[in-house]
Amino acid sequence: QKVESKISNFTIPATLGQQAELILTAKTFKTLRLIVNENSGLDQKITTLAFPEDQKRVFAFAYGKHKTSDGNKENNGWNFFDAVSEYKRLGLLAKHNRFRLTSANWNANGQFELSPTYPPYFCVPASLEDIDLVKMVKHRSKGRIPATVYMHPVTGATLSRCAQPMGGLINKRLKEDERLVEAIRTANPTNSESIYLMDARPFKAAVGNKVMGKGFEDVSRYKGAEIEFLKIDNIHKIRQAYSRVFEAVTCSEEA
Numbered sequence: 001q002k003v004e005s006k007i008s009n010f011t012i013p014a015t016l017g018q019q020a021e022l023i024l025t026a027k028t029f030k031t032l033r034l035i036v037n038e039n040s041g042l043d044q045k046i047t048t049l050a051f052p053e054d055q056k057r058v059f060a061f062a063y064g065k066h067k068t069s070d071g072n073k074e075n076n077g078w079n080f081f082d083a084v085s086e087y088k089r090l091g092l093l094a095k096h097n098r099f100r101l102t103s104a105n106w107n108a109n110g111q112f113e114l115s116p117t118y119p120p121y122f123c124v125p126a127s128l129e130d131i132d133l134v135k136m137v138k139h140r141s142k143g144r145i146p147a148t149v150y151m152h153p154v155t156g157a158t159l160s161r162c163a164q165p166m167g168g169l170i171n172k173r174l175k176e177d178e179r180l181v182e183a184i185r186t187a188n189p190t191n192s193e194s195i196y197l198m199d200a201r202p203f204k205a206a207v208g209n210k211v212m213g214k215g216f217e218d219v220s221r222y223k224g225a226e227i228e229f230l231k232i233d234n235i236h237k238i239r240q241a242y243s244r245v246f247e248a249v250t251c252s253e254e255a
Contacts, residue, residue, distance in 0.1 A: 022046075029246045083121045091151045092123045092158075098187040099123045099148055099158075104130040115143030122147040125183030132176045139166050139174040141214055146180050156189040164199075164206070167215040181222050197227040205234070 020038040024046065025031050036042050052058060084093070084101065092099045106120035107113050114137050124133065124147065137143040144163035151158045165177065185195035197217055199206055206216045206229060219225040232238070 029243075083119060087123055091153060091156075092148060096156075096189075097126055099151075100126040102130055102133060104133050114145065117142060117144065118147065122149075124148065125180065125187055127183045128176075128180055132179065135176045136174060136180065139172075139177050140164070141166060145177075146184060148184065155191075157191065158184060158188065160184050164209060164214045165217055166213055167210065167218070168213040169210050171210075171215070171218055173218070173221055178221055181217075181225065185224055194224045194226065195222070197222075197225055198230060199227060200230045200232045202231045202233065203229040 018038040019035050020040075020043075022034040022036050022043055023031060024034070034042075049057075049059070055061075087093045087101060093101060100123070101121050102124050103121055105112055105114040105118050105122065112118070112120075114133060124145075133145060136145045140146075141163035144161075146160045146162040148158050148160045165174075166172065181195065186192045188195075197219070199216055201209075209215055217225065217227060219227050233241075
């Protein structure tokens with residue numbers, strides 16, 4: 001998460017030259033402190049390796065290539081997760097036929113077609129065709145159309161996730177998007193009359209995004225829909241709050 005370098009306060013042998021304290025902070029707030037030569041450039045080297053411009057240069061890819069060099073598929077971490085088996089386990093691909101697995105996001109050349117942040121396969125209502133999904137891409141931020149990710153084992157109610165619609169100030173609409181949300185609602189066998197839209201943002205932030213061509217759903221266009229704003233600030237505010245809490249609970253009594 002963060003790489004810092006500062007002059008060290010530690011007492012070290014003069015023969016080692018000017019020393020710097022290198023502080024590595026992980027996302028879990030685990031901290032590693034290293035005493036290194038000030039001119040070693042280690043901080044820049046670690047930063048380059050930890051946050052490369054090409055994601056395939058991160059350690060996971062290099063390590064994975066090494067582990068699978070013997071041709072043993074069991075060592076290939078990319079094979080540990082099977083999307084079809086997982087969706088079957090969740091009950092989304094059961095005999096009820098209310099949902100299906102779409103491969104519209106993955107073409108023959110191994111490229112993402114709909115959204116680069118979505119997996120090659122994900123679940124959508126069975127009543128929607130892939131051509132409908134393609135039309136919806138431009139109506140959702142970064143192409144993140146509603147994708148169903150969970151089904152309750154008893155009630156059959158589902159949880160879907162997506163990005164904000166690109167409605168803008170003129171509140172543009174798209175019938176395919178409205179059909180998809182309706183299909184998710186009617187696929188609930190225990191309450192097909194209602195669907196709840198949970199927007200994690202504060203209402204003011206959602207309104208402000210309309211100026212940038214984005215926004216939130218107009219529930220008058222989505223039958224049976226209710227929307228609630230959860231008032232969670234953006235990731236930067238959340239990270240700052242988390243950091244303050246961490247510092248408060250880990251500081252020494254003298255501090």
